[in-house]
Amino acid sequence: MARSSNRRPLGRAFFDRPTTRVAKELLGAVVTVRAPGGARSVQLVEVEAYVANDPANHAYRGPTRRNRSMFGPPGTLYVYRIHQVVCANLVTRPGEAVLLRAGRPLVPADANPSGPGRLCRVLGLTVADDGERVGRHGRISVTKPRGTTPTEPVIRGPRIGISRAVTRPLRFSLAGDRWVSRPRRRAT
DNA sequence: GAAAAGATTACCT
DNA sequence: GGTAATCTTTTCC
Numbered sequence: 001m002a003r004s005s006n007r008r009p010l011g012r013a014f015f016d017r018p019t020t021r022v023a024k025e026l027l028g029a030v031v032t033v034r035a036p037g038g039a040r041s042v043q044l045v046e047v048e049a050y051v052a053n054d055p056a057n058h059a060y061r062g063p064t065r066r067n068r069s070m071f072g073p074p075g076t077l078y079v080y081r082i083h084q085v086v087c088a089n090l091v092t093r094p095g096e097a098v099l100l101r102a103g104r105p106l107v108p109a110d111a112n113p114s115g116p117g118r119l120c121r122v123l124g125l126t127v128a129d130d131g132e133r134v135g136r137h138g139r140i141s142v143t144k145p146r147g148t149t150p151t152e153p154v155i156r157g158p159r160i161g162i163s164r165a166v167t168r169p170l171r172f173s174l175a176g177d178r179w180v181s182r183p184r185r186r187a188t
Numbered sequence: 189g190a191a192a193a194g195a196t197t198a199c200c201t
Numbered sequence: 202g203g204t205a206a207t208c209t210t211t212t213c214c
Binding site for chain 3: 058061064065066080081082083084
C-alpha cells in the first residue's frame with residue numbers, strides 16, 4: 001500500500017478532462033471522508049462514466065433540482081438518493097460525472113464497499129454532501145498513489161442497473177478484483 | 189394531480 | 202430466483 005506521503009491529491013485539473021479518461025484513471029484512487037468518528041476510506045475498483053448525449057445520464061435533460069451539482073466545477077460531488085440508498089459521483093465537466101460503484105475497504109478494513117450504495121454507506125456520505133468540492137482541506141478528498149506503479153488491467157464494459165444506453169461500454173473496473181460488484185448474478 | 193420508474197439492496201421462498 | 206422498502210423525478214392523463 002502507498003503511504004499517505006506517497007499520494008497526490010486530485011484536484012480540479014485532474015477532473016477537468018474527458019470523463020471516460022477520468023473514470024479510468026480513478027481506478028486505484030483512494031477516497032477519504034473525514035468524520036467525527038474518524039476518517040473512512042476506500043480504494044476505487046469500479047466506476048461508471050455518465051457523459052453528454054447519454055440518455056442514462058441524470059443530466060441528460062439539463063439542470064434540475066436534483067442534478068444541479070452535476071453542473072458545478074470539476075471535482076464537485078454529486079450525491080443523490082435512489083430507493084433507500086445514496087450514490088456518489090465525481091463531476092468532471094458540466095453535465096458529466098463518474099459514478100463510484102465499488103471499492104476495496106481501507107478504513108475500516110472489514111467494511112463492504114462493493115456496490116454504489118454500500119460504498120456510500122461505508123464512507124458515511126449522505127445527500128448532505130451533495131455539492132461539496134473534493135480537495136485537500138475539505139471533508140472529502142481523493143488521492144492517487146504517486147509514482148509509476150502500473151495498475152492491474154482495466155476491464156471496460158456495459159454499465160449496470162440502467163435501462164437506457166445499456167450497451168455503451170462506460171463501466172470501468174480492475175480485472176479480477178474481488179470487490180467489483182456483480183450485476184445480480186450468482187457469486188462464483 | 190396521480191402513477192410509474194429508478195445509476196439499489198436486503199431479505200423472502 | 203423474486204419482491205419489498207422508500208422517496209424523488211419523470212411521465213401520463
